[in-house]
Amino acid sequence: MGFGKYDPQQVEEKWQERWTESRCFEVEADASRPKYYVLEMFPYPSGKIHMGHVRNYSIGDVVARYKRMRGMNVLHPMGWDAFGLPAENAAIKNKTHPAAWTYANIADMRRQLKRLGYSYDWRRELATCRPEYYKWEQQFFLKLLEKGLVYRKNSPVNWCEGCNTVLANEQVEEGRCWRCDGEVEQKQLEQWFLKITAYAEELIDDLKLLDGGWPERVITMQQNWIGKSVGAQLTFQVKGSAETIEVFTTRPDTLCGATFMSLAAEHPLVEKLIKGRPEAERVRAFCRDVANMDRIRRGADDLEKEGVFTGAYCVNPLTGRDMPIHVANFVLMGYGTGAVMAVPAHDQRDFEFARKYDLPMQVVIQPPGNKGGETLDASTMTAAYVDPGILVNSGRFDGQENNAAKQAIVDHLAQNNLAKPTVHYRLRDWGVSRQRFWGAPIPVVHCERCGIVPVPDSQLPVRLPEDAQAREDGRSPLPLLSSFVNTTCPTCGGPARRETDTMDTFMESSWYFMRYTSARKEDGPFDPAALKYWMPVDQYIGGIEHAILHLLYSRFYVKALRDLGYTELAEPFQNLLTQGMVLKDGAKMSKSKGNVVDPNSMIERYGADATRLFILFASPPEKDLEWSDAGIEGAYRFLNRVWRLAEELADAGALAPLGPVVALSELGGEPSGPARDLRRKEHDTVRKVTRAMENKFQFNTAIAALMELVNEMYALKDGLKDTPQGAATLSSALSTVLTLLSPVAPHLCEELWGCMGHREHLATLSWPGFDESALALDEIELVVQVNGKVRGRLMVPAAADQEAVRQVAMTHENVLRHLEGKAIRKLIVVPGKLVNVVAG
Numbered sequence: 001m002g003f004g005k006y007d008p009q010q011v012e013e014k015w016q017e018r019w020t021e022s023r024c025f026e027v028e029a030d031a032s033r034p035k036y037y038v039l040e041m042f043p044y045p046s047g048k049i050h051m052g053h054v055r056n057y058s059i060g061d062v063v064a065r066y067k068r069m070r071g072m073n074v075l076h077p078m079g080w081d082a083f084g085l086p087a088e089n090a091a092i093k094n095k096t097h098p099a100a101w102t103y104a105n106i107a108d109m110r111r112q113l114k115r116l117g118y119s120y121d122w123r124r125e126l127a128t129c130r131p132e133y134y135k136w137e138q139q140f141f142l143k144l145l146e147k148g149l150v151y152r153k154n155s156p157v158n159w160c161e162g163c164n165t166v167l168a169n170e171q172v173e174e175g176r177c178w179r180c181d182g183e184v185e186q187k188q189l190e191q192w193f194l195k196i197t198a199y200a201e202e203l204i205d206d207l208k209l210l211d212g213g214w215p216e217r218v219i220t221m222q223q224n225w226i227g228k229s230v231g232a233q234l235t236f237q238v239k240g241s242a243e244t245i246e247v248f249t250t251r252p253d254t255l256c257g258a259t260f261m262s263l264a265a266e267h268p269l270v271e272k273l274i275k276g277r278p279e280a281e282r283v284r285a286f287c288r289d290v291a292n293m294d295r296i297r298r299g300a301d302d303l304e305k306e307g308v309f310t311g312a313y314c315v316n317p318l319t320g321r322d323m324p325i326h327v328a329n330f331v332l333m334g335y336g337t338g339a340v341m342a343v344p345a346h347d348q349r350d351f352e353f354a355r356k357y358d359l360p361m362q363v364v365i366q367p368p369g370n371k372g373g374e375t376l377d378a379s380t381m382t383a384a385y386v387d388p389g390i391l392v393n394s395g396r397f398d399g400q401e402n403n404a405a406k407q408a409i410v411d412h413l414a415q416n417n418l419a420k421p422t423v424h425y426r427l428r429d430w431g432v433s434r435q436r437f438w439g440a441p442i443p444v445v446h447c448e449r450c451g452i453v454p455v456p457d458s459q460l461p462v463r464l465p466e467d468a469q470a471r472e473d474g475r476s477p478l479p480l481l482s483s484f485v486n487t488t489c490p491t492c493g494g495p496a497r498r499e500t501d502t503m504d505t506f507m508e509s510s511w512y513f514m515r516y517t518s519a520r521k522e523d524g525p526f527d528p529a530a531l532k533y534w535m536p537v538d539q540y541i542g543g544i545e546h547a548i549l550h551l552l553y554s555r556f557y558v559k560a561l562r563d564l565g566y567t568e569l570a571e572p573f574q575n576l577l578t579q580g581m582v583l584k585d586g587a588k589m590s591k592s593k594g595n596v597v598d599p600n601s602m603i604e605r606y607g608a609d610a611t612r613l614f615i616l617f618a619s620p621p622e623k624d625l626e627w628s629d630a631g632i633e634g635a636y637r638f639l640n641r642v643w644r645l646a647e648e649l650a651d652a653g654a655l656a657p658l659g660p661v662v663a664l665s666e667l668g669g670e671p672s673g674p675a676r677d678l679r680r681k682e683h684d685t686v687r688k689v690t691r692a693m694e695n696k697f698q699f700n701t702a703i704a705a706l707m708e709l710v711n712e713m714y715a716l717k718d719g720l721k722d723t724p725q726g727a728a729t730l731s732s733a734l735s736t737v738l739t740l741l742s743p744v745a746p747h748l749c750e751e752l753w754g755c756m757g758h759r760e761h762l763a764t765l766s767w768p769g770f771d772e773s774a775l776a777l778d779e780i781e782l783v784v785q786v787n788g789k790v791r792g793r794l795m796v797p798a799a800a801d802q803e804a805v806r807q808v809a810m811t812h813e814n815v816l817r818h819l820e821g822k823a824i825r826k827l828i829v830v831p832g833k834l835v836n837v838v839a840g
């Protein structure tokens, strides 16, 4: 009769409906069961899924299905990171509201994800642009404001006049706006900040908790971004003035080599230093130019170092020598104190600057003596010497090892209050305000009488108007929308204006994973019991491009929410998997390269199961994956091969709803011959697949083992299908294939599982174990040595005793030859390994 041709469209739609009907992926917190929370980074609703999404979510889905079969209560949700600029641009282009564009895209993408058969609890779906989501974000913002963790500050920003908005550093390309290509200038603007720096130390320290669970390189990237450096703050007296210059340095050991001072163009002392000097106008012009450069370029290593002399001097606190004070383009006000003690002999930037302007250079560290007797001479050096060594030209500190001298020099200066040990971080506070429309409104009002006033909790959410039109010129319509802007002050009742800046979209993605635990809750952001049960995320999966900001902001946000009393959690993500990219012809898929493979057309042609199987088989999850047409055809062929095997066995009447890995009693006792071989292969496959899943989800290894088992079934089926024991063995082995393959290709496996006569869903079945004794081999290989040298190898029955082994060994031709004319003194049998004959 046959099952007919394998038709993935029909099979997949059928099972997607059944899973929805049976609600088998919907979960609730249940303290009596162990939980497992697996999460893929949620997508921006661009409207179309791409292969990167398919890879990310397929990995997550296999993990979810596997853990469910291991008996865990698995939370696996999906949602939408729905605010952001693309929606605004699309709305301008299509003369619509960003909300309309966004919700239509969400509907499209949800349909595409459902078509892939992912086992999400769709009841928990959330979209960050919905007021019932951002309401809580506004509440957090106000609580953080109250706690002093949110503040407003005038600070330099990248400003595009064409778009009339602030640009993030990433949106400035070679000094130009990524959107309109207009020139980007630096402007001072009132901005809202989150005080992430208050958590810098904890963010560094708690990386220890992630050791082993996160990729090492991500931990390193986080460390470098936070950039903790231990050093000292040193004080330099300005000559002929009461002013001092404070400098942070990690190299106080090189202080005697500090021959000049470099200030940032924005340093507040500059104007005082140049006042009334002939240099004043030149310095001011230079400062204006530098202030207009974008900050990324100013910080770049390859920046051409430029500066100007102020005419003023300060005094080196150790040597007492005068140091000319310059303004330099590479010194940034935001980092350290905006002043750098220049040590040209031992710092490369200072070296370049000193050579260009012919400034004095003093060597104060010589390489250690064992380095071939190299002696540095300032007049002939071609680059700064930055390695360790021994102090010279440093007075009382001469001869000290430079790292030891750091402490000694700071201690010495501290006696006169000229130094104090200081820890410095590279991390800056998080600027969260944007002059954009499509974002969560910042919930404060500006009152002429009361200043900045928080919107009372009872008036949250401050809704983003859904009737405003996005403006042609890209500006936010909010400042001109009187129905939004004009309001009354909650404190004095007088007229007030609403804040029209919206929040950075990173604000929404920093806590969505917590909201999933109680996504439908209306009277609070979280159900405390559900939050406590489900968090932390046991396995987080996403691209390496989020290794810094998203993960850092989320880690900070959880700590801040902890300090507001919402949770006791310190870290949100226990384990992190950063999946590799999907490439085609060696390059990342992109429209501009014309190498995009559309998942929807692959699903139409080969089905969701084959697409999932290929993408999981082609490469281990953390490595890049090269798309291959032959590869997906191969995946499709394999699924057809499983289908036909099941069909053939069913037609032969050899299939019974047995197994997987059935007990010996179901086989009618210990099998022998090919039945025994197949059973061994079956149990060995369970062992291999389980090990591959447990060892960092090596799906490709697991799938390869399943392919081998299917091959073995094809090779042995004709000799087995006609005997009761053989048929039972085949049924068990097929059940094992379907069970172990079901996380990867769930639809086909469910269908064939049903065809075998099983009643329950595979999706709710337990993962099989394996029987050690079934792995035992009938025969094992023994090495035979004569006087310690290998002279032969033997196959002996696994159960053979010492005497039997001895007898077989003494019949081996080559062994006998080496014993010729010798007397056997001793014969040692190491069971399962070797036989050693001592003769002479």
Ligand SMILES: [Zn+2]
Binding pocket: 160, 161, 162, 163, 164, 177, 178, 179, 180, 181, 182
């Ligand atoms: Zn622009």
Ligand SMILES: [Zn+2]
Binding pocket: 447, 448, 449, 450, 451, 453, 489, 490, 491, 492, 493, 494
């Ligand atoms: Zn007021």
